[in-house]
Amino acid sequence: MKRLTLLLPLICLLLSGCGRSKPRIELELWITDFNQDTTDLLNKQLLPRFEAAHPGVKVNPQYISWANLDQKLAISFAGGVQPDIFQVGAEYVGGLAYRGMAQPLDDRIARWGQKGDFYPASWSTCVYQGKTYGLPYLSAPRVLLYRKDLLRKAGYSHPPDTWEQLADAAEKMTVRDGTVTKFAGMNLPVSWQVFIEFLWENGGQIFDESGTHSRLDSPEAVEALQFYADLYNKYQVCPTAGMPTIGGSIPVFASQKAAMEINNQVGIKNVSKYAPGLLPKVGIAAPPRRKQRAVSVYTDWLALSPQSKRPDLAWELVTYLMEPDNLAAYNATLFFIPPRRSVAQTATFMRENPQLRDFAVLMDQYGRSLPAIPEWFEIRTGLQSAISAAIYQTKTPEQALRDYSRELDELLAERTKR
């Protein structure tokens, strides 16, 4: 009897709970690029407005860390509970498309009719083998940031335009005390991202158009890696371990420890945050060219799950988030370049920042996205090992790239054999 009296309220609670909840349509949304402002914007403004326009619909946003994204996506997909909409990054389309983890959206996009407003380099981030798997949400083009004052002292009236000028200017602006670099002519991380930029500028590519054979053993690739390694070992414009910074948390350029760097618009944000007085002295230009110019663009985008039970509604939410005002508000919280031309040109935060507009212009002129391939994450790691071996001089650039090229050919052959 006593037990029953204890259980009674519980049963009532359960029953009332069941009685109250009307049949509801729920959409799961995973967001990976966010800060406090972003979550406030989505939770308090954008999503409630969407829900108000769609009675009975509830959007459940989940804010996911990049570190867990791959595992969570694979596991949720294998379990048949992938979120209806999920945000991924510049390196995802090949793997998602190849594994069937994202919906091709070409028919919907054709009916939507707004593709032409997007920057081509942002758009191509979501394309694999001619099909489009999502819509670009945030863009970050990497351009040359330089100190106008120091460059003038080094005898340059314009930003370095060629590789030769880049090496020369960087060498002249470097300050060394014995073996210790006090001030770097160029802030240069040992990273595959930097190598790819030199590779593109030299007219090279990682693999052929069909994604079946390595092109890293080409003379263009070897020359690009040689130049990259020379910047450390011959011109000594930056230590391989990077420059020490103020307090360890302020980035190198904003710490005034380097005269130039290749960076996206976050570099400008850091300067205005940590060294606002420096801002007028910072110039923005296209990265120096060899055979051509290239601005690498990293775009995060929204994908739709093929497992979604409400694909039409999910598509409606995605296009709602892409509406100019909503896209501008989201990009403003993160200081990214909106991937739509009309938005980048009119958004208030873009108009208030002339330097941000320069980023958008350079992205439009020279922008290029990473090549789409299912094995990308493995390639990226292998590439990092190869360029490290050349920069740390355990192999020559030619040997490092030849060795990795052979590995890459084997890796690509595995897919084509299937």
Next chain:
Amino acid sequence: MSVPAVPARRETRVAYLFLSPGLALFLVFTVIPVFAALYLSFCRYDVIHSPVWLGAKNYARLWQDVANRGVFYLSLRNTLQYAIGTIPLGMALALALALLLNAGLRGMGIYRTTYYLPVVTSMVAVAMVWMWIYDPSYGLLNYLLAKLSGGRLAPQTWLANPGQAMAAIVAMSVWKGLGYNMVIYLAGLQGIPEHLYEAATIDGASAWQRFWRITWPLLKPTTAFILVVSVIGASQVFAQVYVMTNGGPNDATTTIVHQIFQNAFSYLKMGYASAMAFVLFALIFLLSLITLRLTRAGQVEYS
């Protein structure tokens, strides 16, 4: 009156009944996954599609990688470097500390707790703290170096330098594991009967002789235990590598388990990663066998 004997078979059945929850957990979370991994190590499996049988191809690729001095070869080499760096140093320091503490120091409990604290602290937290210590521009270590050398020594980059990164991880790991080995040694020391030392002192044995003739031989089983546990632990080093360097710079710190993790969870190559795991299993098995054989020889007992 005697209690009627329960038939032996029934008693066994009851015993198994009581054991069954534990056994079920062991079966579901250990035995089945181990055999599943063994099966997967002969397959291509990306979690999403069902496994495809490949025969011994994954193992052949590993062999090829070692022959070409690829990244798996590097991970084997780095793991060996880590083991050679941590085990002898860690054991010697632990024994020295245990001897000091066993000498009847006042406040021994406090010391014991202090040295044991890093052991119970999470590896990720410890690794983060040591990253601060190793930071090139504002780290404690470079600060001390500059102070001690009067500014003559240039600040080192530690974790960003391929020549120093593994040594930096080794130093941190020795510090982290010291307390564990020390407590085991302390237990071993306290198990040595006092009267042996008394007799030796009466016979005029020096402190050094007492250590080599009594303490060291009688600690052999303890040493053997610590050695085996350390070899296994060193072969499985992962968390500090993942947090502090993620295998870099120039692959100088990637280890076997780090490679397993990358292949399994970054590239979704569960089959290849499982093959690596079984190579690691074979290595640990072999090393443990050798360690046990070596330490069992010459074990003594004084009654």
